[in-house]
Amino acid sequence: MLKTYKIERFLDDECLLYLPSSVPLNADSLHQVSLGSKYATASCNSHPNGRNVIGISSKLCEELHFPSKLETISFIINDDRVYLGPLIGIFTAGFTSFRLNPIGERSSFFSKLLSVQSALGVIPFVFGEKHIDWENGLIRGLFYFKNNWETVTVPFPSVIYDRLPNRRSEKKKTYNEIKEKLQTQYGIPWYNPGFFNKMDLFERLEFDEKVNRYLPETNSFQSFEEIERMLASYGHVFLKPKNGSLGNGIHKITYNPNLGEYYCRFTDRDEKKRLWKFSTLEQLINKVFRKKQLEKMLVQQGIPLLHKDHRPIDFRVHTNKDENGSWQVSAIAAKVAGAGSVTTHVRSGGEVKSLNELFSLEESKIYEERLKSAALTLSTAIDQNIDGFIGEIGFDLGIDQNEKVWMFEANSKPGRSIFAHPQLKQSDLLTRKLALSFGAYLSQKALLHPGEMVK
Structure with a gap:
């Protein structure tokens, strides 16, 4: 894990970076400092007072669009450059105009996610498609500092964490265009893309x-005969939407061979629990499901x-x-x-x-x-x-x-x-x-x- 250091800012008209005194340093070889996609030519040296903190000049903060309220950070050195961060962009949708809940009911989740920043030394922020300034390579990111949401303009991130809320937002044409552009043109890794089918x-x-x-036996819906076979083998089966979530649209079908009856248990659109009885499987399927709905369902083995x-x-x-x-x-x-x-x-x-x-x-x-x-x-x-x-x-x-x-x-x-x-x-x-x-x-x-x- 990257080591985390406190940040010390100071006024200076030059781009200066002071690294912790505990870090072995060949200052002659370090000429650039990066934050996400932005970099600046800077003078890099060990902290002049021998302190084990990171010192950043006001000019360097300005050049890198470094968040002013950030208190801790980590870094790595590679070749002639110091990479601060990393800057982690969390991509999502569903933004609102409310300052206290800028991402609607999910604001609480994101505030908790961002609040672990100080322990890790990473720089996380939340953004969506409307926050991207392609022309200048900048993003108006949502940060969470000391129990408050703030908008801070930062460079394109080092890596992107996909937290789109649903499949509908994921299917938007602009989502794939943004993802493709940031991955291919800017070389930014993108993790957790896509909902599983x-x-x-x-x-x-x-x-x-x-x-x-x-894995329980799981098949795309094909025919009544296949469900009959699975019912004979397992006693009950589940019909599920292939792209469902939160348990929506799941139906449990059971067959009682002694009575020759089929039962379907489900929750309807009004959140009412239903248990319907039928004399044939065909009646059950035709009553409960629409034909186009069945094409998007899978049949899964019931487990005791x-x-x-x-x-x-x-x-x-x-x-x-x-x-x-x-x-x-x-x-x-x-x-x-x-x-x-x-x-x-x-x-x-x-x-x-x-x-x-x-x-x-x-x-x-x-x-x-x-x-x-x-x-x-x-x-x-x-x-x-x-x-x-x-x-x-x-x-x-x-x-x-x-x-x-x-x-x-x-x-x-x-x-x-x-x-x-x-x-x-x-x-x-x-x-x-x-x-x-x-x-x-x-x-x-x-x-x-x-x-x-x-x-």
């Missing part, structure tokens, strides 16, 4: 021998999950790449389904619980180890099979009644609702730190080993 992801992973044991008070349990497991580019598990929580709900999502009445609230100490240890092992193996496999630089994944995993782990979904932009649980505050902090630490790792790799950046 559920069916595409399963198809990419099913031939990987290390992970296919975690662990239960608590007759309510199924699954697990949200977050993984992140760290400052070394290695995967680690950053959070694990159990989710208990709401009464009569198809999913365990909180908005459908589900409850977030820690493992030790639901299981004995011995069971908790066993389940935690199995979930960690599965999540790390799956993260590596997804990383190898999906284009782009992936820095975090949120998994929905299940454990069946034979204690086997299953992967139901993997999300490239995982939600944060589980972190409302009081026992997950440290995990929340860790995921935020790791999200930016990986950005620092990518920027260093792009700088020091550019030939290894092809992904």
